[in-house]
Amino acid sequence: MKKLILGIAIVSSVFAFGQKEEKKDVNAQVQATNKAAMDAYNAKNYTVAGPKFIELYDLLKANGQEDKTYKYYAGLSYALANNLDESIKIYTDLINSGYTGVQTTYTAKENKTGQVSAYDKATWDLLKKSSSKDYSDFKTEQTKSVEPDLYETLSTLLLNAKKNDEALALIEKGLAKYPNNAKLKEYHGSALYATGKTDQFMSNLKEQLAKNPNDATNWYNLGVLQSKTPATEADAVVSFNKAIELASTDTKLKDNAYQNLVYTTIGDDSKAVEEINAIRKSDPDKATTLIEARKERFNKALPHAEKWYQASPNNIDAVGVLKDIYGMLKNQTKVAEMKAKEAELQAKAK
Numbered sequence: 001m002k003k004l005i006l007g008i009a010i011v012s013s014v015f016a017f018g019q020k021e022e023k024k025d026v027n028a029q030v031q032a033t034n035k036a037a038m039d040a041y042n043a044k045n046y047t048v049a050g051p052k053f054i055e056l057y058d059l060l061k062a063n064g065q066e067d068k069t070y071k072y073y074a075g076l077s078y079a080l081a082n083n084l085d086e087s088i089k090i091y092t093d094l095i096n097s098g099y100t101g102v103q104t105t106y107t108a109k110e111n112k113t114g115q116v117s118a119y120d121k122a123t124w125d126l127l128k129k130s131s132s133k134d135y136s137d138f139k140t141e142q143t144k145s146v147e148p149d150l151y152e153t154l155s156t157l158l159l160n161a162k163k164n165d166e167a168l169a170l171i172e173k174g175l176a177k178y179p180n181n182a183k184l185k186e187y188h189g190s191a192l193y194a195t196g197k198t199d200q201f202m203s204n205l206k207e208q209l210a211k212n213p214n215d216a217t218n219w220y221n222l223g224v225l226q227s228k229t230p231a232t233e234a235d236a237v238v239s240f241n242k243a244i245e246l247a248s249t250d251t252k253l254k255d256n257a258y259q260n261l262v263y264t265t266i267g268d269d270s271k272a273v274e275e276i277n278a279i280r281k282s283d284p285d286k287a288t289t290l291i292e293a294r295k296e297r298f299n300k301a302l303p304h305a306e307k308w309y310q311a312s313p314n315n316i317d318a319v320g321v322l323k324d325i326y327g328m329l330k331n332q333t334k335v336a337e338m339k340a341k342e343a344e345l346q347a348k349a350k
Contacts, residue, residue, distance in 0.1 A: 026063055033059060041073070046081035050074050068099045072146065079153060084161045091154040095170075101146035109137040148178050155187040164194035189221065198225055216246035220257050227264040236264050255315055258308035262321055265301040269294070298328045316345045 037052035053074035060067055075090030106124035109116045111134055119127065128138045151174030158167035168191040174184045185208060192201035205222045209215060223239030226232040240261040247254040272294050280287045305325050308318045323338035 026059070030056065030059060037070075037073070041077060044080075046077045047083070050077035050081060050083065050086065053077060068094065068097070069101060069103070072099065072101060072150075076153075079157060084157055088154065088157050088161060088163075091150055091157065095147075095150050095154065099147070099150070101143065103143045105141050105143075107137075107139050107141070108135045110134065111136055148174075148181055148184075151178070152181070152183045152187070155184065155191070159187065159190055159194065162194075164191055167191045168195050186217075189218075193221075193225075198228075201225065214246055216243045216248070216250060216253055216257075219243040219246060220253055220260075223257065223260060223264075227260060233264055233267075237261060240264065251312065255308070255312055255318070258304060258311065259317060259321070261304045262301050262308065262325075265304060266297050269297075295329070298325050301325060302329065313341075314345060316342065316349075319345060 033052060033056045037049055037056055040046070040049035040052055051074075053070045057067065057070040057074065060070070071090060072094060075087050075094065078087035078090060104121075106119050106121055107116050108119060108124060108127055116137065124138065127135045151170065155167055155171050155174065158164075158170060167187070171184055171188045171191050175181065175188060178184060185204075189201050189204045189208070192198070192204060202222065202225050205218050205225070209218050209222065212218075219239050220243035223236045223243060226236035226239055240257045243257040244254055244261070247257065272290065276287050276290045276294070279290075302325050305318070305322045308315070309322050312318050319338055319342050323335055323342060326332075326334040326338060
């Protein structure tokens with residue numbers, strides 16, 4: 001969760017010099033709306049925070065003090081509330097408007113007290129131009145741009161909303177501005193895969209792995225792509241093993257890699273069984289050859305499945321897969337052992 005840096009003090013200063021009663025009323029409304037938005041956000045009540053930040057943004061804009069920072073906070077709140085439509089709309093508007101979130105602070109030191117204070121630009125310029133010796137150390141400082149964050153977040157939102165073509169276009173636009181952004185590069189691969197551009201996705205993964213060979217997720221994704229083509233199944237086994245080796249504490253990734261490793265080694269078993277059954281009577285010798293080949297694939301998959309079970313003994317998928325392999329290989333003692341473990345895990349899950 002991002003911590004919001006703007007608070008009541010900054011907002012209230014917007015109308016600090018207003019003398020008319022009308023501006024005092026507006027200032028009070030700004031204060032109240034700002035507090036409601038900040039309180040809701042800090043309480044993680046993002047459903048309330050989003051509209052309140054928009055209300056604050058509209059209020060300031062109507063009074064000639066537009067500050068898109070509050071629109072940004074609204075988009076962030078909507079995203080955290082999983083309101084994809086509203087957050088996508090806001091982030092898109094911010095990017096298209098050229099918003100970067102960069103803010104300049106103007107400070108000067110009061111010589112009499114030594115206190116450094118912030119001023120609006122007009123006052124700061126006036127103090128700096130005056131011949132008075134009351135102030136010194138005039139400085140400006142700019143905050144960091146949030147534009148990369150806008151591209152990263154909107155990319156994720158679009159992918160989550162299954163707006164894959166829009167996501168791909170946005171990511172490529174972002175990479176044109178920030179070619180070394182690691183997250184955009186990662187999302188680029190996801191968008192290429194989601195839009196069916198698997199060849200480009202594979203090239204993207206290989207390019208990233210050439211730069212960072214210790215990325216477990218990229219090894220896993222490469223393995224998934226390689227496993228879909230018989231000619232590269234052996235490469236997929238290497239990639240999945242590499243992902244497992246590098247996954248470290250990422251249990252979910254490791255489990256997925258083990259599972260894919262087992263299924264890649266076994267191959268399309270339903271197709272194999274169908275082929276065997278189709279020729280069992282007409283060509284028993286060929287059927288026997290196919291049966292032996294199937295058995296050999298299960299034998300090769302067994303060590304992977306056993307390692308998966310050793311790594312995740314309470315993963316019911318690992319237990320079920322190992323049980324089925326033992327069954328295929330006629331190891332009834334192990335089948336009984338896995339059945340007991342499966343029943344134990346199912347009982348705990350209830």
